[in-house]
Amino acid sequence: MNYLLHLLIYLDIYLIVAMSLNLLIGYGGLLQVAHAAYYGIGAYAAALIMLKLGWGFLPAIGLAMVVAGILSLAVSIPAWRFRGDYFVMVSLAVQSVAYSLLYNWIDLTNGPFGLTGIPRPSIFGYKFDSMRTIALFSSIITGICILGMVLILRSPWGRLLKAMRDDELAARSLGKNTRLVKLQTFMIASALAAVAGSLYAAYVSYIDPTSFTLDESILMLSMVIVGGTGNIRGPLVGAFILIAIPEALRFVQIPDAVAANVRLMVYGLLLIIMAHFRPQGLAGTYRIQ
Amino acid sequence: MQILLNGIIQGLLLALVGLGFALVYNATGIFHVAQGVIYAGAPFILLACIQSGLGWPVGVFISLMFAASISCLYEVGNHWPLQKKEASKEIHLIASLGAYIALVQLIAIIWGNETRVLRSGVDTTFSFSGIILTHSQLLGGAIALVVFAAFLFWLWRTDIGLRLRALADNPIQLSLMGYDIRLLRLAVFGLSGLLTAVAAFLMALDIGFDPHSGLQMILLAMVATIIGGRGSFLGPILGAILLGILRSQIGWFTSARWEEAVTFFLLVLFLFFRPQGIFGRAGRLEAQT
Numbered sequence: 001m002n003y004l005l006h007l008l009i010y011l012d013i014y015l016i017v018a019m020s021l022n023l024l025i026g027y028g029g030l031l032q033v034a035h036a037a038y039y040g041i042g043a044y045a046a047a048l049i050m051l052k053l054g055w056g057f058l059p060a061i062g063l064a065m066v067v068a069g070i071l072s073l074a075v076s077i078p079a080w081r082f083r084g085d086y087f088v089m090v091s092l093a094v095q096s097v098a099y100s101l102l103y104n105w106i107d108l109t110n111g112p113f114g115l116t117g118i119p120r121p122s123i124f125g126y127k128f129d130s131m132r133t134i135a136l137f138s139s140i141i142t143g144i145c146i147l148g149m150v151l152i153l154r155s156p157w158g159r160l161l162k163a164m165r166d167d168e169l170a171a172r173s174l175g176k177n178t179r180l181v182k183l184q185t186f187m188i189a190s191a192l193a194a195v196a197g198s199l200y201a202a203y204v205s206y207i208d209p210t211s212f213t214l215d216e217s218i219l220m221l222s223m224v225i226v227g228g229t230g231n232i233r234g235p236l237v238g239a240f241i242l243i244a245i246p247e248a249l250r251f252v253q254i255p256d257a258v259a260a261n262v263r264l265m266v267y268g269l270l271l272i273i274m275a276h277f278r279p280q281g282l283a284g285t286y287r288i289q
Numbered sequence: 290m291q292i293l294l295n296g297i298i299q300g301l302l303l304a305l306v307g308l309g310f311a312l313v314y315n316a317t318g319i320f321h322v323a324q325g326v327i328y329a330g331a332p333f334i335l336l337a338c339i340q341s342g343l344g345w346p347v348g349v350f351i352s353l354m355f356a357a358s359i360s361c362l363y364e365v366g367n368h369w370p371l372q373k374k375e376a377s378k379e380i381h382l383i384a385s386l387g388a389y390i391a392l393v394q395l396i397a398i399i400w401g402n403e404t405r406v407l408r409s410g411v412d413t414t415f416s417f418s419g420i421i422l423t424h425s426q427l428l429g430g431a432i433a434l435v436v437f438a439a440f441l442f443w444l445w446r447t448d449i450g451l452r453l454r455a456l457a458d459n460p461i462q463l464s465l466m467g468y469d470i471r472l473l474r475l476a477v478f479g480l481s482g483l484l485t486a487v488a489a490f491l492m493a494l495d496i497g498f499d500p501h502s503g504l505q506m507i508l509l510a511m512v513a514t515i516i517g518g519r520g521s522f523l524g525p526i527l528g529a530i531l532l533g534i535l536r537s538q539i540g541w542f543t544s545a546r547w548e549e550a551v552t553f554f555l556l557v558l559f560l561f562f563r564p565q566g567i568f569g570r571a572g573r574l575e576a577q578t
Contacts, residue, residue, distance in 0.1 A: 031379050082560065085320055085378050089515065090560060092508065093553035100550035214504070218386065225383060258398045265394035271387025275380045276370065 018235035020192035026229030029165035037098035040212025042194025068194035076186035114208025228284020300533020305488035325503025360482025518566030
């Protein structure tokens with residue numbers, strides 16, 4: 001039972017991540033590989049706020065979202081000028097620099113040793129400290145995020161975002177401020193990634209920089225690409241599949257030594273198959289271009 | 290002086306990989322991440338050949354051929370089918386990333402995740418006027434210089450070199466002239482594989498090798514290509530040497546931990562202030578992407 005709850009919590013975390021990344025890839029048309037950096041910034045910010053300032057969980061999430069949102073300027077301002085593979089490179093640079101900072105800024109982040117003893121989430125004096133309550137709590141937060149995402153995308157702002165993705169010049173010629181929209185998109189996506197990061201930090205109560213590497217970004221990217229881009233259900237399907245694959249592989253008799261390798265190999269093969277046969281993903285509507 | 294020389298040699302080896310990357314990138318516009326597999330895998334093939342008693346020359350020949358055919362296989366199995374569907378650059382990148390992940394994990398499953406070495410014992414050193422170089426460094430620098438000379442001669446003085454430059458310039462025009470683009474692209478991929486494998490051998494001889502070193506190297510090669518200038522072949526070589534010198538200076542004067550951060554910071558500086566690179570021709574951003 002605890003195993004299933006553990007999976008549910010991970011699924012919740014990655015649902016938020018995949019959904020926020022889809023906002024960039026599927027609605028913004030910007031392929032970015034720095035999402036794990038913002039996930040990590042969120043996790044570190046929330047953990048440090050709780051550990052050093054002694055704040056509660058909800059204010060810590062709020063402040064972590066603000067921090068990630070402000071730091072998202074590092075990718076959103078370049079996105080004004082760069083598209084396509086140029087932008088992929090900028091986000092790659094951001095990912096590397098962010099990881100390097102988490103790893104090397106020892107005074108703040110404790111470097112490679114990570115942060116320990118992060119408190120479990122608690123709200124109004126009620127502590128979520130059993131698996132069951134944490135799973136409930138993270139599912140509620142994920143539900144709120146999904147609802148918020150649906151509302152955002154149905155609003156005029158969501159339509160403007162799609163218009164910008166399909167033809168930026170046309171959107172600008174109609175008097176829409178596309179630069180501002182890009183800033184807002186990155187802020188929302190990074191803030192959501194920070195929510196997922198805070199949940200992760202509070203759940204495992206120990207974080208170190210190796211959870212926020214380029215590989216993690218690639219895993220997040222795979223979720224969105226396998227699941228599908230450009231609608232709500234796509235990334236949800238993707239997160240579900242990529243969380244389910246390693247668990248399914250457990251039931252095939254694979255020696256432990258190569259289990260992690262086989263899992264990553266399956267991810268890689270999925271990416272190739274998707275690129276060739278279904279560029280919009282399993283449940284997606286938008287083809288990356 | 291010692292550090293400068295170390296940096297130059299490191300840069301020369303990086304330049305071989307950078308040239309392999311730039312060849313594919315200039316000729317086809319593909320972000321050839323899967324090149325990392327060749328960098329990581331070629332030394333394993335060589336080691337397997339030597340351990341089975343084939344001797345160095347035969348082993349080197351076999352693994353070079355292997356590298357070239359793997360590289361051609363990418364083109365035949367992955368990129369040409371996508372090209373026929375007129376897939377976008379992002380899709381090419383995703384497919385290439387998928388191939389990289391899947392094949393690197395295959396290498397790790399076959400040979401394990403540990404770091405290996407090609408030679409046993411401590412490397413012999415040469416010293417003259419206070420500068421100490423190891424045998425492998427000297428060999429690496431010399432072979433890299435010979436390969437560059439041969440490549441540039443081939444590029445600038447032969448008919449196929451001319452066609453290659455035409456392919457980099459305008460592939461559609463070239464195919465309208467009646468040249469077989471498919472064959473030329475295949476040659477480009479094969480050559481890129483050869484260059485990468487040579488660099489991988491020399492680097493493996495110097496510092497050893499493991500299955501996961503490929504991506505790191507390709508990212509550096511990519512930075513070198515951008516700094517040197519897209520569309521140019523001399524650019525990546527000089528860019529890589531510059532990068533090698535810079536990285537060794539940082540490693541010596543501050544700490545090796547900051548090498549990554551400074552490298553990617555440099556990339557961002559270039560993207561903002563001179564996106565066409567040192568040798569690139571300035572063009573409109575829209576036209577380039």
